[in-house]
Amino acid sequence: MSTVVELQGLTKAYGKVNAVDNVSFKLEENKIYGLLGRNGAGKTTIMHMITAQLFATSGELKVFGEAPYENARVLNRICFVKESQKYPDNYRVIDVMSIASSLFPNWDQDFADSLVLEFQLPLKRRVKKLSRGMLSAVGIIVGLASRAPLTIFDEPYLGLDAVARSLFYNRLLEDYALHPRTIVLSTHLIDEVSQMLEHVLVIDKGKIIIDEEADALRGRASTIIGTASKVDTFTAGKDVINREPFGGLASVTLLGELSAQEHRQAAEIGLEIAPVSLQQMIVHLTNGKWDRKAEISL
Amino acid sequence: MTLSMDESRPLFVQIAERIENDIIEGNLPEESQVPSTNQFAAFYQINPATVLKGVNLLVDQEILYKKRGIGMFVATGVRTKIMEKRKEQFYEQYVVSMVKEAGKLGISAEQLTEMIRRGDKEQ
Numbered sequence: 001m002s003t004v005v006e007l008q009g010l011t012k013a014y015g016k017v018n019a020v021d022n023v024s025f026k027l028e029e030n031k032i033y034g035l036l037g038r039n040g041a042g043k044t045t046i047m048h049m050i051t052a053q054l055f056a057t058s059g060e061l062k063v064f065g066e067a068p069y070e071n072a073r074v075l076n077r078i079c080f081v082k083e084s085q086k087y088p089d090n091y092r093v094i095d096v097m098s099i100a101s102s103l104f105p106n107w108d109q110d111f112a113d114s115l116v117l118e119f120q121l122p123l124k125r126r127v128k129k130l131s132r133g134m135l136s137a138v139g140i141i142v143g144l145a146s147r148a149p150l151t152i153f154d155e156p157y158l159g160l161d162a163v164a165r166s167l168f169y170n171r172l173l174e175d176y177a178l179h180p181r182t183i184v185l186s187t188h189l190i191d192e193v194s195q196m197l198e199h200v201l202v203i204d205k206g207k208i209i210i211d212e213e214a215d216a217l218r219g220r221a222s223t224i225i226g227t228a229s230k231v232d233t234f235t236a237g238k239d240v241i242n243r244e245p246f247g248g249l250a251s252v253t254l255l256g257e258l259s260a261q262e263h264r265q266a267a268e269i270g271l272e273i274a275p276v277s278l279q280q281m282i283v284h285l286t287n288g289k290w291d292r293k294a295e296i297s298l
Numbered sequence: 299m300t301l302s303m304d305e306s307r308p309l310f311v312q313i314a315e316r317i318e319n320d321i322i323e324g325n326l327p328e329e330s331q332v333p334s335t336n337q338f339a340a341f342y343q344i345n346p347a348t349v350l351k352g353v354n355l356l357v358d359q360e361i362l363y364k365k366r367g368i369g370m371f372v373a374t375g376v377r378t379k380i381m382e383k384r385k386e387q388f389y390e391q392y393v394v395s396m397v398k399e400a401g402k403l404g405i406s407a408e409q410l411t412e413m414i415r416r417g418d419k420e421q
Binding site for chain 1: 303310335344
């Protein structure tokens with residue numbers, strides 16, 4: 001499996017603040033990645049550095065094996081769909097599509113046309129007259145039809161309704177299956193996309209806290225519910241990421257897989273074990289309440 | 299279409315179980331072709347690599363086999379094999395916990411047998 005993007009100790013400092021703090025990870029060819037984290041965690045800064053729109057303060061960055069800055073060989077192969085992409089004032093939808101078709105070597109016009117119909121975009125309308133959702137659809141269509149070897153979607157669906165989002169997921173998976181490429185999805189709607197991801201990167205306060213296969217993360221956290229004293233005895237010494245008291249009861253979320261024996265033990269003393277979704281797990285890990293002692297050992 | 303998957307277990311295991319269910323229920327007869335990885339991925343909205351892992355789990359257990367250039371097929375005789383495997387799991391998953399719960403409520407083995415007979419009749 002060849003590496004498409006490699007970050008080595010990458011840091012971006014704004015004054016005394018490190019927006020991205022000594023981050024290292026790799027993106028491999030033809031996988032779908034989720035880049036997840038709270039607002040201000042550093043996701044967009046990382047994406048801007050990968051796409052050569054921002055210089056790193058220190059560290060090393062390679063995209064398709066080369067430095068990306070002003071490097072046409074690299075930039076030709078990247079499509080970056082931003083949350084708030086700006087277009088020239090007089091551009092119509094059809095002009096955006098025509099520019100995109102000349103920018104991206106793998107552009108598929110038929111695919112773009114069918115997406116325009118499915119998203120019900122008015123081709124002749126000026127981009128600045130589009131609704132928020134339609135504007136997002138323009139970005140999504142460019143991102144999909146460009147078939148760029150590295151396609152990055154940064155919160156691509158502001159204002160898109162559930163039907164349009166579902167359409168986006170379906171077309172993305174179908175087209176990815178036929179034309180594999182590296183895709184990075186940055187989003188807050190984690191529950192919606194978690195099944196589509198092959199690999200998950202979670203960033204919190206400028207640092208990567210999870211870099212793991214998505215499927216392997218399932219079942220890594222669980223919530224124990226029951227009488228407070230029993231719950232606390234059971235969870236003592238374990239990696240607790242959240243605790244909520246509720247009358248005489250408590251609900252405690254743990255990181256780490258529970259053994260079959262622990263499951264039996266919990267059942268015997270009347271504790272309930274509930275699964276935790278990836279989204280809930282990330283909420284607990286990044287809400288600032290949880291005090292990280294060291295690297296998460298998953 | 300998104301089918302609800304169990305949050306607590308890996309998706310590839312659940313994909314393998316769904317294919318096994320289809321074999322048991324006769325939706326996928328022996329020697330029939332299994333939908334492609336990409337069809338599965340689109341249908342369940344799951345990453346194709348995850349689906350492939352689930353399919354390969356069944357290939358390792360010789361439940362599915364690959365015809366080169368055509369696709370995956372259900373092997374002959376596997377329906378009985380899966381049912382045997384499931385019967386063992388049934389004992390672990392249902393019988394053991396049922397007997398335990400019955401014990402808690404003071405239900406004797408005879409009473410339990412009687413209840414099962416009654417349940418069977420009403421089915």
